[in-house]
Amino acid sequence: MTEPGEENQLTPPGPGPPQHTHRIRSHARGQTHLRGHQAKMEQESDAAPVPAEGMMQMFPCMAAPGQFGPEIREPGLKVWRVEKMKAVLLQPTEVGAFFNGDSYLVLEHRGDQGADLHMWIGEKSSRDEQVACAMLATQLDNFLGGDPVQHRQVQGYESPEFMKLFSRGVSYKEGGVESGFRRPQGGSGPIHRLYQIKGKRNIRAKEVELSWNSFNKGDCFILDLGETIFSWIGSQANIFEKQKVREIASLIRDTERHGKARITDINEGEETPEMLKVLGPVIKLAESTPEEDSQADVSNSASLYKVSDASGQMKLTKVSEKSPFAKDLLVRDDCFILDNGANGKIFVWKGMGANAEEKREALKMADDFIQQMNYPRMKTQVEILPQGRETIIFKQFFQNWN
Template sequence: MVSAPVPSVGPSHKATSPPSLSPPFPAPESPPTPSGCPAAVGASVCPAAAAASNGVRLSVSRGPSNHPDTMYTTLPTSGSPFGPAAARPGLHVWRVEKLRPVEVPERTWGVFFSGDAYLVLHNGPEERAHLHLWMGRDSSQDEQGACALLSTQLNALLGERPVTHREVQGNESDLFMQYFPHGVTYQDGGVASAFKPPRPSTSPGHRLYQVKGRRNIRASERDLAWSSFNTGDCFILDLGETLLVWCGSGCNALERSRAQELAAAIRDSERRGRARLEIVADGEEPPEMLQVLGPKPTLPEGSPEEDAVADQSNARAAVLYKVSDATGHMDLTQVAASSPFSQSLLCSDDCFVLDNGAGGKVYVWKGRKANEQERQAALRVAEEVITRMGHSPRTQVEILPQGHETPLFKQFFTSWK
C-alpha cells in the first residue's frame, strides 16, 4: 500500500507548485473490470470497488477545528440560514457576508465582486437543481470555506438534489453563464469596498462540444469559435432550445453516432425532451449557427492518426478514486486507473472522485448513503486532487448526487443503467 499524506486543507494551507506525481501517484496498470457489485446499491462493502483497488491512496488530513472552513466543521442541525423560499423554482443568488448568506437583489444579478464568494442556485423543472459556488479571485479563505459549508446546508435543505459546481472567476461554466443572458460584470474589491468600474465578461451562454475518437470516443467542451472546428470530427453546438450536431466531411461513423447520442441525452435530461435536435452536414450550416459563430472560414482537416491518438488519451483521461474516512483521515483509494469504468464500481455508501483534470474537470459522485463528513468534504477533496495532481487552478469541479448524474459524467462508463 502506497500512502501519500497531504498537507492540511484548513485555512493555513495554500496551493503552491504541485509536487512530483510519483511516488504519490504512480501509474499502475489498469485493473480488470470487476463484476458482482450491484451499481449504486446500499451494501456496506462494495466488492467490485474493493477488488479493483490497486493500493494507490491519497490521504487528506483533517483541518483545524477552530476555523470555519475546515472540512470537518460540524453543521448545525437546526436554524438553517436559508428560508423556505430557497426551494421555490427559478434562480436564487446569495453573497457570503460575515460567513452568512445574504440574498442578492434581482436587479444586481450578474454583478460579482472579486473579493467575495457567492452561491447561485437554479431550481429547474422535475426537481432538477444546480448549485454553483462562485469564488472571487480575491476572496478570503474564510469566505471560501464558509461558502462551501453553506452549500452543504443548502444541499441538505433541498434533500441533496442539486448538482454542485465550483466556479472560477473568468472560467465560469457555460451552464452558469446561461443564467445571466446579458453576461456577468466583475467589480474590484468586496462588498464593503468602493464601487469600481466594471469589467464585463465575454463568456457566451452557449456550449460547444467536440466528439473525437474511434474506439474510446469522448466529448470535450471547446471554445465557442470556428477555430475549435476541423473537418475530421463531429461537434455539438448547444444553443439552448436547439442542439446542432455538426458532422465534418471526414468524421467517422462512430463519432457521428456518438455525437447524436450525446445530443439526445442532453435534450432528454436537461431540456425535458423539448429542445430541437438537428444534424448539420459540413457546408450546410444554418443561419442560427453562423449567427453565433460568424462567417465560416476554411477549416483544417482531421486525420485517422489524430483519432488514434485521441483513443489513447481518452482511455487515460480519467481515474476513479473511492473516498473514505474510516481511518480518521479522508483517504482516496484508486479504484480504476483509466476509463471507461464499470458503473458497478459506484456504491451508495461512499463518495467517489472521477479525475478528468486533463479535460478540465473533476467530478465527485455522492452516494445517497455516504456519511455526512464524506459529503461535507466533497469540494475540499476535489480541490486537493486538483492541487496534488498539478491540474490547472481553473479546473472546474462538479459534485453529483446519486441519481442526478449528467451526460458528460456518464460518458466515462461503459454503460449506464
Template sequence: MTEVFETAGKKAGLQVWRVENMALVENASAINGNFHTGDSYLVLKTSKTRSGSFQWDLHFWLGLDSSQDERGAAAILTFQMDDYLGGGPVQYRQIQEHESSEFMALFPKGVKYMKGGVASGFKKAKTNVSDAKRLLHVKGRRSVRASEVPMKWSSFNHGDSFILDYGNDVYQWDGKECNGFEKLKADNVAKAIISDEKGGKGKLTKVEDGDTIPKAMLEALEGTPQDVQPATSDDIKAQVTRVPATLYHVSSDTGTLKIKKVGQAPFNQTDLDPGDCFVLDNGSYGKIFVWKGKQASKDERSGALMNATKFITDKNYSQFTQIELMAQGAETVMFKQFFRSWRNKHETVGFGEAYSASKVAKIEQIKFDMKSLSDSKLAARYRMVDDGSGKLEIWRVEDGLKPVDKSKYGIFFAGDCYLMLYTYKVGSRQEYIIYFWQGLHATKDEITASAFLAVELDKKYDDRPVQVRVVQSKEPPHLLSLFGGNPMIIVSGGRSRGKADGGIDETALVQVFCTATGGRACQVETTAKSLNSNDAFVLKTKSDCYIWVGLGASDDEVNAAKYTAGKLSSQSPKIVKEGHEDAAFWSLLGGKQEYASHPRLQDDLNENPPRLFAISNASGRVIVDEVPGEFSQADLCEDDVMMLDVWDQVFIWIGKGANAQERKAAPGLAEEYVKNDPRKRDSGISIINISQGNEPLIFTGFFPTWSTTFQYVKL
C-alpha cells in the same frame, strides 16, 4: 441563515448571493452577472421538470482576489444549502475567468468583473444611478467576459472592444482589428448595462478605432488615444499531458477515510456504491467530479470533496480546475459520458410501453406521422426532411459511377459503396441530398472514391446539395424512408468481393428490425446464436425459406421480413414463431444454441443534448470553441465553420465566408471529436456536411427558431 435557505430554490429562476461575513446577502436581479473580484458568491439555478418537481444547479464562484476565509465560507455555505435542499443540487466550483460553459450559459449577456469586495469596503452596486465610473475590457466570442481595468488609454488595445460606463452615458470603443462577432457581443454587454443597471436611462455611443473621440471619453480616461496598445492574441492554453479519466472510491467504513482506485474510463454504473462516495478524476481535461451515494455518511461526502481538491494539488493540475459535485440520481450528462451505459431509475427500455412476454420485453413501435414533418422539432428528432417520396437515383462506385437497376433499389452489398441523389421540393424550390453509403467491407480505395465522387456530384448542382456520409448500420431515418416503406436490405459480398449484381449466398440468415421511421434487413452469420428475440429473421436456402418471429418482434418487422423473403428467395416462406421451431429449422442453423433474448436498448437522446461548436482560425490557428448553454441561429457565424453534435449524427455547417483552412480542418476535427469521446462512441456515426442557405429540417429543428432571411454576423 435559515431564512435565506427558506427562499432558495422555491421557484424556477436564478438566485445569486454574495458571501459576506459568513452570511449570504442576495443580489438584486438587475445586477446578476456582476461579480467583484475580491468576493465569493453562490449562484443557484432552479428548473422545473415535467413531473412538477425542482432540480437545482448550485455554483460557488471564487474571485481571484478573494481571501482563503471567504473561499472556505463559500464552500461551507454551499454544503449547507445542498443539505437544506435534500442533497439534490449538482454543485460546481467556479474560478474567476475560468468558469464552465454551464455557468456562462446562466448569463447570456455576459459576466462583468468589478474590482474590490466586501473586505475592501466597496459600495453595493446600484441600479438607475448616474455616478458610474468604470472601464470594461470585453473578451470572448462565445462566452463573454467583461473585466474592469484601469481607466487609462493604455488599457485599450486594437484587437478588442472596451466599454466606458460614465454617469448615464455608455461608450463602446471597438479596436480596428476587432471582428464583427466580438463587436456584437460587446454591443450586447453595453445595452445590458443600460437596461439592467441604469433602468433604461442611458445613452449608448459607439466609437470606432480611429474615429474622433467624444469629449467625455477624453476627460474620463487618463492619457491619450496614442497610448492604445497593439492587439493581443487570445490566450493559448498550455500543453498538458492528457490521461484517461480515473475513478476513485472514497469510504470511511473502517473508521478511517480511505481512497481506492477503481479503474480508468469507461466505467460500469455498477462500480458506484450507494453507501459511499466516488471521485471521478478528469483533471487533465480541467474537471473533477464528486458522486455522493444516497447512503454515504457526512464524513464520506465532505471527504470526497476534500480529496477532489487535494487531487488538484497532488497531480499538478491547474489551480483553475473545475469541481462538479452531484448526488446519486442527479448525475449530469457530462458525468454519465464516462460510463459504458447508464440506466436511470424507472427508465423504460426503448420507445413506448414495455411489457413482459416470456421474460422478453416487447417494444411497441410508434408509427411516424409524416404530416408532423411541418414541425421542424419533430423533423429534427426523427432526422426527416420529408416523407421520402421524392426522386431517388442510385449509383454503385465501380470505376466511377455505375447506375443501379431500379429493380435492385433497396438492396446493398456490404463490400461496395454507393451514391444516392435524392431530390425533393420545399415549396417551389428543389432541394438535394447526396448520401454516400460505405459498406463495412468496402475497400479503402472504394471508400476514398465515394467521398471524392460525392464532391464531384455536388459541384454539378452548384454546391447546393447536403452531403451525408453514411457508414453501414448507421443509416439515418430519412435514408431508410426512401424505399417505399420497405426495409433497406444489406447482404454480404460485393463487386470487389466477386459478387454479381444479383449475387447472394445460397444459404443466408437475414435479421430484420424496424424503428419508428424505417427498417433494415441485414445478413448475419448463419448460426442460431445470431438470433435475437426482439426481431424477425429470414432464413433461406436453395430449397427452403423460413421467417422466424421473435417474441419481441413487431408486426412491422414481420411484414418487413415477408418483403425481404420475397426479394431474396423464390420459395414461399414458412412462418415459425419463437419456441415452436422444428428440428429441420435448427439443423439449417447448425444446431440449436443460446441467443440474445434481452430487450433491445435504444439511445435516450434527452440524455445527450445537442452541442454546438465553432471552428475558426481567425487567430491564426484552428480553434474549436463550444457555444455555452442553449444556442440559437445567431450563434452561427457566416465566416466560420460550425459543428453541431446531436449524438447519433454530427453536422458540419459551412458559412459562406469560411476560409479554405477551416473547411479542410472541420471533417477531421469532427472525426477526432467523436473518437475521443469518453463514452467510446462508434466512429462510424454519420458526419453530415451542409452549406449556409441549404440547411435541411433535420438541422434547423435543433434551434429554438429559424429564419431563412436571417442576417448572419460577419467577422
C-alpha cells in the same frame, strides 16, 4: 502511471511559494488516506494559506443558521455574495457583476427539473471567504435535500454552463465586500447547449460557448435545443468522432428527455434554419489537424477512485484508470472521485447510501485530491453529483449508461 490497486504517491510540489500539505499515509496497496477534520496538519510555512479544514477550526463562529428561506425552492436564478460568514442575496440589478476579492453562491432552480448550485471564487478572494462559501453551500444544499448538483467555478475558468446563466454576460470588478454593485439582471431561458466531440481514442464531449466561433471542420458538435438535438458533423471529423456524436446525442435524448427529443444529423454546409436562428449566420470555420486529436486524447484521459471513511479516515482507492468505466463500479454506499484533471475538471459522485460525513466532505475530498495530484486549484473545476443527478459530461465516461 499507477496501475489499479497500486499505492498513489504524492508528488512534491514544484517551484513556488511554500504550501501546506497533508500527511498521506498508505496502509495497503491502492489505498491513500485523506485526513479529515480530526487529522493534524503538517504546516510547512507560516506564510502559506491555511487549508480549508484548518480555517474552519479557527473561526470563532459558524455560518449563521436560517439564512435561506423557502423562497429558494422557487424556480429562477438567485445569487448571494459571502459577507462575514453570511450569504447576502443580491438584487436583480446587481446580478452578473462579480468582484474579484469576493466569493459568491449562484443557485439556478428549475423546479421539477432539479437545481445547480455554483460556488464562484474570485481570484483575490481570501481563503476564509472561500471556506465560508463552501460552508454556506453545504447549508444551502442540505436545505434543498442534497438534490442540487454542485460546481466550484474559479474566476477566468468558468464553465459554459455557468456563463450561460447570465444573458447579458459577466463582468469582473476590482475590490471586495466594501464595493457596490451595478449590473443588469441575468437569467436562464430555454435549453440551448453546445457540446464539442473531440479525440481519437479517448473521445469526449465538453460543453463550449454557444457560438459558431466554437466550431471547426475537424470535430463533431451537438446543438441541444431541448425538443430537437442536432448532431453536426465536420467535414474533416474522424470516424470515431462521428460515432461518438451519435452516442452522446442518444444519451441526452434517452436520459434527459426520456426518449422524447428528435435527433437530426447535420453535415457541415447543410445547416438548418432552426440552427441558424440560434447560432446566427455561419462563419468561416477553422481547419483541424491530427495533432489536435492526439492532444485531446491526453487531456480526455480519466481515472476512477472510491472514497470511504469506514476506518474513521478518508480512504482513497483507485478503482480503474481506463475509461469508459463499468457503471456498476459506482457503489451506492460510497462516494467516488472521477479524475479528469488533465482537462481541468474533478467530479465527486455521492452515492445515496454514503454516510452523512462523506457527503458533507465532498468538496474537501476534491480539494485534498487536487492538492495530492498537484493540479492547479484555481484552474480546476469541481462538480459534485448526487446519485441520480449525473450530468451528460459525467455519464460519457461510463459504458452503456441508461
